[in-house]
Amino acid sequence: MSNFSLSSRSERDIDVMMPKGYINNIGAERLESTSEKFIDKGSKKLVVNFSDVQFINTIGLSIFLSIVQNSLESNSMLCFTNMKKDHREMFEMAGLIKHVKVFKDEKDALDYLNGRS
Amino acid sequence: MPFNSLQEKDFIGRLQEQANLFKRVLLAEKGQARSAVLSGQRGIGKTELLKHLFGQLFWKQDRVVPFWYSVNPALLSVTDFSKNYLARFICQRLAFPKKDQALFYQDGISIDDLSLLVEEREAFWAKEILDQYMRCSGDPLDALRIALAAPHRSTLSTGMPVAVLIDDFQLIQGLHLAGVPDQRLASLFQEPMTHRKTPHIISGNMAELQEMPGVSGLERIQVYPLGPEATSSMVLSLLNEHEAEGSMPPLLIRHLGGNPYYLGCIVNRVCEKNNPGEKDFWNAYIQEIMEGTLAHSWSSVLKSFFLDLGQRRTALAITSKIYHTSEALSCQRIAKVFALTDSQAHAIVQALYLAGFIRGEFGTFRAMDDRVLRDIVDSLFMREILAKSAHDLEGHFIEALVPQKETAVYFEMTLPIARDAELIVAQSLEQIGKNLNINQEAIGQLQIAVIEACINAMEHGRGMDDKVYISITAEDDHLEVSIESAGQEFIIQETGEPYRDQEAAKTTGRGWGLKLIKRFVDQVKFEKTKYGTKIKLVKKIERSAGIHKEDTVNHE
Numbered sequence: 001m002s003n004f005s006l007s008s009r010s011e012r013d014i015d016v017m018m019p020k021g022y023i024n025n026i027g028a029e030r031l032e033s034t035s036e037k038f039i040d041k042g043s044k045k046l047v048v049n050f051s052d053v054q055f056i057n058t059i060g061l062s063i064f065l066s067i068v069q070n071s072l073e074s075n076s077m078l079c080f081t082n083m084k085k086d087h088r089e090m091f092e093m094a095g096l097i098k099h100v101k102v103f104k105d106e107k108d109a110l111d112y113l114n115g116r117s
Numbered sequence: 118m119p120f121n122s123l124q125e126k127d128f129i130g131r132l133q134e135q136a137n138l139f140k141r142v143l144l145a146e147k148g149q150a151r152s153a154v155l156s157g158q159r160g161i162g163k164t165e166l167l168k169h170l171f172g173q174l175f176w177k178q179d180r181v182v183p184f185w186y187s188v189n190p191a192l193l194s195v196t197d198f199s200k201n202y203l204a205r206f207i208c209q210r211l212a213f214p215k216k217d218q219a220l221f222y223q224d225g226i227s228i229d230d231l232s233l234l235v236e237e238r239e240a241f242w243a244k245e246i247l248d249q250y251m252r253c254s255g256d257p258l259d260a261l262r263i264a265l266a267a268p269h270r271s272t273l274s275t276g277m278p279v280a281v282l283i284d285d286f287q288l289i290q291g292l293h294l295a296g297v298p299d300q301r302l303a304s305l306f307q308e309p310m311t312h313r314k315t316p317h318i319i320s321g322n323m324a325e326l327q328e329m330p331g332v333s334g335l336e337r338i339q340v341y342p343l344g345p346e347a348t349s350s351m352v353l354s355l356l357n358e359h360e361a362e363g364s365m366p367p368l369l370i371r372h373l374g375g376n377p378y379y380l381g382c383i384v385n386r387v388c389e390k391n392n393p394g395e396k397d398f399w400n401a402y403i404q405e406i407m408e409g410t411l412a413h414s415w416s417s418v419l420k421s422f423f424l425d426l427g428q429r430r431t432a433l434a435i436t437s438k439i440y441h442t443s444e445a446l447s448c449q450r451i452a453k454v455f456a457l458t459d460s461q462a463h464a465i466v467q468a469l470y471l472a473g474f475i476r477g478e479f480g481t482f483r484a485m486d487d488r489v490l491r492d493i494v495d496s497l498f499m500r501e502i503l504a505k506s507a508h509d510l511e512g513h514f515i516e517a518l519v520p521q522k523e524t525a526v527y528f529e530m531t532l533p534i535a536r537d538a539e540l541i542v543a544q545s546l547e548q549i550g551k552n553l554n555i556n557q558e559a560i561g562q563l564q565i566a567v568i569e570a571c572i573n574a575m576e577h578g579r580g581m582d583d584k585v586y587i588s589i590t591a592e593d594d595h596l597e598v599s600i601e602s603a604g605q606e607f608i609i610q611e612t613g614e615p616y617r618d619q620e621a622a623k624t625t626g627r628g629w630g631l632k633l634i635k636r637f638v639d640q641v642k643f644e645k646t647k648y649g650t651k652i653k654l655v656k657k658i659e660r661s662a663g664i665h666k667e668d669t670v671n672h673e
Contacts, residue, residue, distance in 0.1 A: 003537050022540060055543060057568050058629040086561050086637070093636060094629060 006030050008038075014045040014113050016106065020052035028063035035067050039074045045113045046071060049106045051082035061094050068099045077101065079109040129354060130347025131166055134340065138170050142316060145181050145278035150316035154286075154332055156323045157340035158487060159418075159473055160378025163320040164284050166340060170318070171282050175213065182213045182279045184268055188288040188321075195257040195294050195302060203250055203264040204231055207243050210271055210279070211235075242274035257294060258302075265305055268315045278314040286332070287325035300330075307331035324471045341648055342375030345529055345586055351380055359388035366395045367527050369402060371588065372488050372518075375648075379489050382411045396519075403514045406492045407500075407507065415493045422472040423465075430502060431455060432465050436474050437498040440491055445481035486646065492518075526553065526591040532571065534583045539571035542587050546598070553591055556659045562637035563656040567598050569630040570652050574602035577650075586648075595639070596656045603649035 004027035008017045015038040019031055035046055071078040079101045080091070091097045103109040128135075144150040155163040167185075174183035184206050192201050204226050211234070212220035226234070228251065235243040246267050253259035268279035292302035310317045310331060319332070326332045343351060352365045365383070373379040386409055387393045387401035405411040423429035435455060439446055452462035466482055469475045474490070475482045484491060492514065499505040499513065528549065532538040543564040550560035574585045586601045635641055640655035 003540060022537065024537070055540070055564065055568055057539075057572060058633055059572070061629065084561070085558075086565055089636065090565070090633065093633060 002026075004030070006034060008034055011110065012114075013043070014047060014110060015043045016047040016049060016110075018049045018052065021054055023053055023056040023060035025059040025063060028060035028067075032063055032067050032070075035078075036070060039070055039076055044074075044076045045079075046076055047079045047081060047106060047109050047113070049081050050084070050087060051106075053084075053087065056087055056090060058090075061090055061096075064091070064094070064096055068096050072099060077113065079103060079113065081106045081109045128165065128169055129351045130343040131162060131169070131340075134166060134338075135169050135173065138166070138318065138338070139173055142170070142174065142183075142280040142318065143178070143181055145280060145314050145316055148278075148313045150278070150280070150313055151336060152310040152317040152319070153336045153338050154323075154326055155318065155320035155340055156326075156337045158342075158376065158485070159322070160376045160414075161340050161342060162377045163340050165377070167282050167284055167318065167320050174280060176216065179214070180278070182210055182271075182277055184209050184279055184281050185284075186281070187284040188286060190288050190291065193288065193291045193293060194296075195261050195292055198292060199250075199257065199260045199264040200228065203246070203267055204228075206264075206267050206271075207231060207235065207240075207247070210243070210268075211238050211240060242271050245274070246270055258305075261292075261302065261305060265309045269309055269312050272312075272314045281309075281315060281317040283317060283319045285321045286319040287321040287329065290325070290329060304330040310335070322471070322473060324473055328471070343377060343380075344375065344531075344584070344648070345370070346531055348373075348375050348380065351377060352384060355381060355384040356388070359384065361388045361391070361393065363387070363393040363398070364395075365398050367529060369398055371529075372402070374487060374489065376487075376489070379411065382409060385410070399515075399519050403511060403518065406489065406496050406514065407510055411489065412493055412496060415490065416497060418472050419474070419497070422468045428465065431457075432469055433494070433498055434502055435462075435465055436469055436494050437502070439475050439482055440484040440494050445478060445483045447481050451482075527588065528590075529586070529588040532575070532585040532587060534575045534585065538575065538585075539568045542567050542571055542589075542598070546589065546596075549589060549591060549596075555591070555596070559596075559656055559658045563596060563598065563654065566634040566637040566654050566656075567600070569634050570598075570600045570654060573630055574600050574650075574652070577602070591658075594657060596658050597653060598656075599651055599653045601646060601648055601651040 003022040004024070005020045006017060006027070007020070008015065010016070017031060017034055019027060021027065023031070031048070038046060068078060070076075078099070081103045082105055083091075083102060088097065088102065091100075101109070101112070103112065141153070142150055155166065157163050164187075171183045171185045174181060186202060186205060189201070192198050204223070208220045208223045208226065208231075212218065223234075228247070232244070232247055235247060246263065250260055250263045253263055268281050272278050289303045289306065290300055291298055293299060294302070306317070307330060309315065319326070319335075348370055352370065356363055361384075369383070373383065382405050383398065383401050386405055387398050389401075390397050393401070419429060419432065423432045435451055438451070438454065448459060448462045448466055451457070451466060452459050455462065457465070466475070466477075470477050470482065474485065474494070476485055477483075496510055496514070499510055500507075505513075526549075528545065530542065530545065532541060546560055546564050546567060549555070550557060571585060571587075584602075588599045590597045590599075631641075634652075634654065638654045638656045640653075642653040642655075644651045644653070
């Protein structure tokens with residue numbers, strides 16, 4: 001049994017990814033490939049809901065660099081929600097937080113993105 | 118005699134090392150075996166390993182003759198040594214084909230009786246060597262050369278290679294001609310050691326061995342301390358041998374540093390009691406370092422290097438100073454502190470180094486990485502220099518050692534190098550946090566740091582047994598997690614950090630590990646250990662009445 005799983009859904013023009021468990025290299029690569037698929041089909045609004053993320057390691061963190069870079073290159077808005085304080089600190093340390101929007105919960109992110117249509 | 122070793126079932130944690138040595142020695146058959154020296158701290162099990170190698174070579178194959186010789190300090194006149202060495206070799210060589218153990222016990226055999234034995238066995242190769250030896254017996258140096266060359270000559274005559282296994286080899290330095298020691302005599306071993314069909318595997322006190330001619334050039338085979346699993350099995354086996362039940366406290370096991378000799382001494386003493394408990398183990402340890410076999414063995418080493426009482430007291434005071442000073446000390450500094458001349462300080466420090474009490478690095482000296490030796494140094498210093506009573510000493514050690522186990526909760530585990538194995542430690546920390554009511558935020562941060570440290574250890578720690586050793590100690594105000602792996606990385610002296618993270622930092626995204634660890638714990642320490650490298654993470658904690666609710670980011 002894997003320590004990581006990923007589900008996703010689309011609400012109108014917003015694509016939401018919900019990783020669960022341990023984001024190591026394998027987990028982050030799956031997130032990367034899923035976000036790429038959304039971007040390839042033209043998505044401009046992406047949300048990653050961290051509520052079920054238990055741990056992130058630095059190898060996983062380094063792969064988030066590509067995810068953020070892809071969203072910037074495709075002019076998509078990337079939002080993070082439901083982050084634990086420590087996970088947020090990790091992203092700050094990696095210098096990634098300035099390139100994404102962080103919300104307390106998914107609803108806040110969806111409200112914000114729906115207001116931008 | 119080599120046959121008096123531990124039974125195979127009690128020879129724990131050394132099977133791989135024994136197998137490697139066995140393979141190495143069998144290369145003699147193809148003329149490809151090289152001589153080597155076994156290296157490791159006192160009591161680590163070099164002699165036992167050599168004995169088991171001998172047993173395996175003697176009983177379980179018939180292609181390479183094993184010859185065991187343990188240097189006897191009472192037989193160091195060149196004449197006595199040559200005769201003893203030659204007689205033992207011939208007896209063991211004759212014993213090998215039919216596994217005739219009785220020939221091993223012919224210690225005092227005369228040359229005449231040996232000649233008769235050789236004739237009886239029709240061993241013409243041996244007769245030739247003996248005749249030559251007898252012809253040269255008027256010249257002790259020639260006789261010594263003939264004795265040392267005997268294994269090689271027997272190989273040339275019979276085609277059967279010989280593995281020469283010599284224990285306590287450093288004593289060879291004491292060889293003397295007419296009572297006059299001459300270190301050059303030891304150099305006569307150099308030539309026999311070069312033959313690829315008669316490899317010499319030697320062991321002894323490493324500090325002295327590496328100063329000997331011919332030995333420093335030999336390949337060094339490191340004998341490591343036992344790992345936690347092997348240590349626990351060994352304790353169990355020793356207790357079973359005494360038909361005793363009990364369990365050595367994990368902190369004491371850790372204190373003994375995987376040294377089989379130390380373990381044996383403590384178990385022997387504790388088994389004077391029936392069904393010993395934790396306290397009995399600690400008491401046994403304290404008695405051992407104060408007046409037991411352990412204390413006597415180290416005290417004898419000190420006496421053998423410092424015969425004069427006054428000099429021994431100075432040496433002890435210097436050792437204590439080195440053990441209680443965090444930085445390495447130079448000879449000049451020692452000379453100044455103890456009002457000695459530089460040459461006096463140098464002579465004492467050099468002898469302490471050779472005795473294995475201190476280690477030297479680039480002209481400076483540090484304490485050995487051996488907690489038991491540290492305690493014994495303290496005990497000797499307090500008794501002999503400060504004239505403390507046995508009662509005071511006991512009180513000191515009880516206070517210094519035993520309270521640790523009363524306040525601390527200690528866990529240890531061994532991780533295989535496998536995918537996501539780091540989560541096992543992280544999840545365990547969570548449960549420990551719950552059990553001890555530790556603030557969950559602190560646990561969460563420690564988990565992140567531990568995951569990184571474990572990944573690092575697994576990534577760089579492939580080696581001896583592909584395992585990572587974890588210990589978790591929960592004190593009143595902090596949690597300490599130590600992660601040890603076999604990675605032989607080099608630690609930067611100034612910062613105590615490993616080189617590899619500097620290298621990793623040059624790659625995008627890598628090298629964040631150490632930064633992250635430092636951000637989430639209060640103290641990070643790196644240590645180069647006998648096994649490899651250890652990182653210790655210390656996190657201050659607060660005990661909470663209940664479990665805190667998870668903290669989430671409140672933003673925008």
